[in-house]
Amino acid sequence: MTARRSASPQDPLVRALVQAQLARPSRRAVLAGAGALGLTAVLAACGTKGSGGGVKLTPAQDLSASKKELSWANWTLYLDVSDDGKTYPSLEEFTRRTGITVNYSEDIDGNDTYYGKVQEQLSRGQSIGRDIITLTDWMAGRIIRQGWVQELDHTRMPHVDANMLENLKNVDFDPGRKHSVTWQTGYAGICWNKAKYPKGLRTVSDLWAPDLKGRVTALDEMRDTMGLLMLDQGTDISSPDWGDEQFENALETLNQQVQSGQIRKVQGNAYKEDLISGDALAGIVWSGDITQLNFEHDNQWEFVIPEAGGTLWSDNLMVPMASQQLSNCEKLMDFYYEPEIAAQVAAYVNYICPVKGAQQAMEKIDPELVNNPLIFPTEADLEKAYVFRALTPGEESDYTDKFQTAIGA
Amino acid sequence: MSAPAKEARAVEKVDLRSPEEIRAEKKKGRMGAWLILPGMLYMALFFAAPVVVLLSMSLFVKPEGAELGEFVPGWNFGTYAEVWNRYWPVLLRSFVFALIATVAALIIAFPMAYLVAVRLRGKPLLKGILLVLLIAPFFSSFILRTQAWKQILADEGWIVQTLKAVAILPADGSLTATPFAVICGLTYNFLPFMMLPIYASLERLDTRLLEASGDLYASPAQTFMKVTLPQSMPGVFAGTLLTFIPAAGDYVNAAILGNNRDTSMIGQVIDSRFFKVIDYPGAAALSFILMVCILILVLIYIRRFGTKDLF
Numbered sequence: 145m146t147a148r149r150s151a152s153p154q155d156p157l158v159r160a161l162v163q164a165q166l167a168r169p170s171r172r173a174v175l176a177g178a179g180a181l182g183l184t185a186v187l188a189a190c191g192t193k194g195s196g197g198g199v200k201l202t203p204a205q206d207l208s209a210s211k212k213e214l215s216w217a218n219w220t221l222y223l224d225v226s227d228d229g230k231t232y233p234s235l236e237e238f239t240r241r242t243g244i245t246v247n248y249s250e251d252i253d254g255n256d257t258y259y260g261k262v263q264e265q266l267s268r269g270q271s272i273g274r275d276i277i278t279l280t281d282w283m284a285g286r287i288i289r290q291g292w293v294q295e296l297d298h299t300r301m302p303h304v305d306a307n308m309l310e311n312l313k314n315v316d317f318d319p320g321r322k323h324s325v326t327w328q329t330g331y332a333g334i335c336w337n338k339a340k341y342p343k344g345l346r347t348v349s350d351l352w353a354p355d356l357k358g359r360v361t362a363l364d365e366m367r368d369t370m371g372l373l374m375l376d377q378g379t380d381i382s383s384p385d386w387g388d389e390q391f392e393n394a395l396e397t398l399n400q401q402v403q404s405g406q407i408r409k410v411q412g413n414a415y416k417e418d419l420i421s422g423d424a425l426a427g428i429v430w431s432g433d434i435t436q437l438n439f440e441h442d443n444q445w446e447f448v449i450p451e452a453g454g455t456l457w458s459d460n461l462m463v464p465m466a467s468q469q470l471s472n473c474e475k476l477m478d479f480y481y482e483p484e485i486a487a488q489v490a491a492y493v494n495y496i497c498p499v500k501g502a503q504q505a506m507e508k509i510d511p512e513l514v515n516n517p518l519i520f521p522t523e524a525d526l527e528k529a530y531v532f533r534a535l536t537p538g539e540e541s542d543y544t545d546k547f548q549t550a551i552g553a
Numbered sequence: 554m555s556a557p558a559k560e561a562r563a564v565e566k567v568d569l570r571s572p573e574e575i576r577a578e579k580k581k582g583r584m585g586a587w588l589i590l591p592g593m594l595y596m597a598l599f600f601a602a603p604v605v606v607l608l609s610m611s612l613f614v615k616p617e618g619a620e621l622g623e624f625v626p627g628w629n630f631g632t633y634a635e636v637w638n639r640y641w642p643v644l645l646r647s648f649v650f651a652l653i654a655t656v657a658a659l660i661i662a663f664p665m666a667y668l669v670a671v672r673l674r675g676k677p678l679l680k681g682i683l684l685v686l687l688i689a690p691f692f693s694s695f696i697l698r699t700q701a702w703k704q705i706l707a708d709e710g711w712i713v714q715t716l717k718a719v720a721i722l723p724a725d726g727s728l729t730a731t732p733f734a735v736i737c738g739l740t741y742n743f744l745p746f747m748m749l750p751i752y753a754s755l756e757r758l759d760t761r762l763l764e765a766s767g768d769l770y771a772s773p774a775q776t777f778m779k780v781t782l783p784q785s786m787p788g789v790f791a792g793t794l795l796t797f798i799p800a801a802g803d804y805v806n807a808a809i810l811g812n813n814r815d816t817s818m819i820g821q822v823i824d825s826r827f828f829k830v831i832d833y834p835g836a837a838a839l840s841f842i843l844m845v846c847i848l849i850l851v852l853i854y855i856r857r858f859g860t861k862d863l864f
Contacts, residue, residue, distance in 0.1 A: 256828040256829050257828055259828075260827065260828045263622065286621060289620075290620060357725065358725065358727060358730075359708075402812075402813050402814055403814060405812075405814065407813070408727075408730050408812065409730050409812055409813060410813050414809070417700070417703065417704075421703070421704060421707040421708070421709065421710075422707065422708060422709040423707050423708050423709075423727070423729055423730075537618075537619070537620050537621050538618075540621055541621055541830060541831065541832075544829055544830050544831075545830045545832070548825045548826075548829050548830055550813075551813040552811075552812070552813035552814060552816070552817040552821075553813075553817055553821045553822050553824070553825035553829075
């Protein structure tokens with residue numbers, strides 16, 4: 145790694161460091177005042193600089209032609225695996241076709257924690273040892289906004305351009321998909337236990353029924369829980385027209401339902417255990433989880449997108465500035481937009497497949513899944529699915545703060 | 554002793570030693586310095602340096618129109634007032650939960666430690682087995698064990714069903730997502746830290762003292778209060794500190810077994826400020842406040858109950 149880096153005179157690390165030192169004499173002076181212990185180094189290492197610092201990062205030199213490899217950081221259970229759980233058939237196929245070996249790691253377990261881990265290196269254009277990272281819309285938006293990822297060359301990704309679902313092509317956090325390619329997508333909506341709550345649900349407000357008191361779970365992902373509440377109150381969360389007022393109104397509802405004990409818990413992936421144990425009978429949940437839970441636990445739950453609408457989120461592939469494998473990465477992204485390959489992945493991960501034509505290709509793999517609306521969405525469902533609009537940095541920190549306070553942290 | 558007298562004695566002492574002895578002493582002193590060097594370096598690198606970073610980070614300023622997570626060095630003491638005003642109730646709750654858990658752990662651990670250390674002295678096999686059983690939970694993951702509690706205390710588990718049947722819990726009551734569950738989790742997870750030090754000090758208890766106490770017509774209760782308990786104090790003291798301090802800063806139990814209303818602990822808030830809100834100065838200030846509060850509480854405790862055997 146080091147050898148490779150020093151071999152490249154255009155290395156972003158060196159450049160960024162030099163520029164950073166030149167650009168910030170005042171900070172250095174302050175720090176010199178702060179004194180001993182090599183504080184400069186220590187402080188520099190603890191992560192405080194956003195793009196506002198004035199250092200504009202540029203992509204590392206692309207060594208794809210000579211180094212046929214790439215490293216991909218993804219979430220767990222997010223790629224087709226062989227029955228013995230040891231190999232990834234679609235990746236093997238990719239290697240066979242292109243000669244590029246892929247070092248695949250499931251090291252992302254949350255947007256916030258992963259950001260906390262890598263933001264310092266990303267912000268300096270230093271290598272994090274990964275050529276592709278996979279992050280959810282809003283986090284992808286934050287990283288693109290800060291200029292920490294490379295621009296992709298769409299002429300080298302014909303399948304992506306041809307097969308990406310229309311409503312994913314133009315997203316406000318990355319117009320024209322210049323920096324990101326959708327990996328998988330899913331809905332946040334509502335679900336209930338069919339046997340224990342036969343009444344079922346149609347809207348988010350149905351969750352506040354007295355007979356569900358203390359048995360409702362909600363997601364600690366702000367944009368999903370707040371998005372559903374805002375949609376329920378008639379706000380179009382995709383449009384740029386809403387602001388603090390609409391957010392505050394929805395927040396008040398959340399606050400009330402948490403304080404009254406109607407919502408048992410606002411939580412991350414742990415909600416699945418509450419559904420299994422029966423502590424939660426209904427709640428705001430992710431579609432892919434319910435597909436998997438139903439598969440493992442005898443179809444106990446039903447998932448719907450609320451009448452007023454649900455959120456559509458995606459995870460996105462991006463290439464950090466320090467990666468020297470850009471065109472290898474583009475090859476991989478393009479590969480996964482071939483309908484047959486996309487169907488192969490979808491048959492395993494059970495989230496919404498972002499690739500047109502994969503539905504037909506699924507016939508050959510698993511005919512039962514062809515008409516599963518949680519993998520291949522219907523037009524009607526897509527019309528009810530909204531993408532939470534991009535927030536300004538100010539809104540992002542203000543809203544996150546308020547949401548965290550409402551959920552007791 | 555007056556000052557000159559002391560001096561005289563010191564001089565006298567020096568006079569008594571041969572030059573070889575003095576050299577040996579000095580060498581021993583230098584040797585000591587070398588021995589503690591690795592420890593000091595370790596602490597400097599992994600404790601002192603982070604504390605300095607934490608302190609300076611807590612004073613950083615957010616510039617106007619900053620990108621998320623962008624802060625510049627400064628002297629913003631206001632952060633401390635802000636997070637204190639906002640989070641003192643959570644801090645207080647953390648200490649109350651930790652205190653209750655510590656007392657509960659003491660009540661549970663003492664009889665266990667007594668049984669193994671004193672009553673089973675003649676039966677090494679049984680004693681060994683029990684000790685292993687007591688330490689066994691350490692062999693599996695902390696998070697997994699806490700998750701298991703969630704299943705045990707689930708609404709449809711037999712514990713809640715039984716409690717409802719005998720009307721201890723109301724019909725719509727539950728145990729998970731309550732302060733009760735969080736305190737139970739804390740007590741359980743830190744029990745070995747209480748148990749082992751008490752066991753270690755009771756192990757050394759001279760049972761002849763108990764016999765002597767009985768011979769002097771002390772009742773079993775009196776014997777316990779006047780002989781056994783004072784002898785075990787160093788263990789109790791160490792155990793309470795080892796339980797209380799990590800329990801106060803714990804966030805796993807509250808995150809897994811708690812709710813969003815009345816169980817949040819300070820560790821959760823620090824985690825959320827750092828990773829979610831990306832408020833590094835706020836998180837640093839809270840960590841620092843937590844550290845200082847624990848330090849003050851522990852100092853008061855040592856002053857009040859500290860035993861000479863320990864320090």
